[in-house]
Amino acid sequence: MDITIHASFLPHDDPDASLAFFRDALGFEVRMDxxxxxxxxxxxxxxxxxxxxxxxxxxxATPGITDEESRTIAEMMAKGTFAxxxxxxxxxxxxxxxxxxxxxxxxxxxxxxxxxxxxxxxxDPAGNLIRIQQQP
Numbered sequence: 001m002d003i004t005i006h007a008s009f010l011p012h013d014d015p016d017a018s019l020a021f022f023r024d025a026l027g028f029e030v031r032m033d034x035x036x037x038x039x040x041x042x043x044x045x046x047x048x049x050x051x052x053x054x055x056x057x058x059x060x061a062t063p064g065i066t067d068e069e070s071r072t073i074a075e076m077m078a079k080g081t082f083a084x085x086x087x088x089x090x091x092x093x094x095x096x097x098x099x100x101x102x103x104x105x106x107x108x109x110x111x112x113x114x115x116x117x118x119x120x121x122x123x124d125p126a127g128n129l130i131r132i133q134q135q136p
Contacts, residue, residue, distance in 0.1 A: 011059040015040040017125035018056045025102050077127045084129040092134035096120045
């Protein structure tokens with residue numbers, strides 16, 4: 001069986017701020033930017049990897065979500081506990097320097113972890129935890 005990851009979904013609460021982070025700070029390409037009924041779904045992805053995307057979506061558009069669930073999701077997003085993403089780069093220090101030069105919320109500077117990886121952590125504008133690992 002030949003299966004790949006085509007797209008993952010990451011919530012946002014401010015499409016313009018999320019777009020600026022993923023496009024400008026991380027250097028991702030914008031693949032689609034779709035608006036519907038006052039909401040936006042923005043598909044981004046790394047240059048040179050057209051088959052891998054992240055869909056930044058408004059959690060309020062989730063079918064069947066209750067008001068209480070919507071409030072819980074908003075609270076968890078604000079704390080950075082609702083969603084996360086793990087990225088990789090061949091040059092972690094350069095990537096971190098680029099992120100640090102902007103308005104990115106730094107959670108952890110690059111460090112060699114005891115479990116064998118070197119990584120850092122930041123939050124996107126929605127509060128999602130973004131970890132970036134150094135590729136071997």
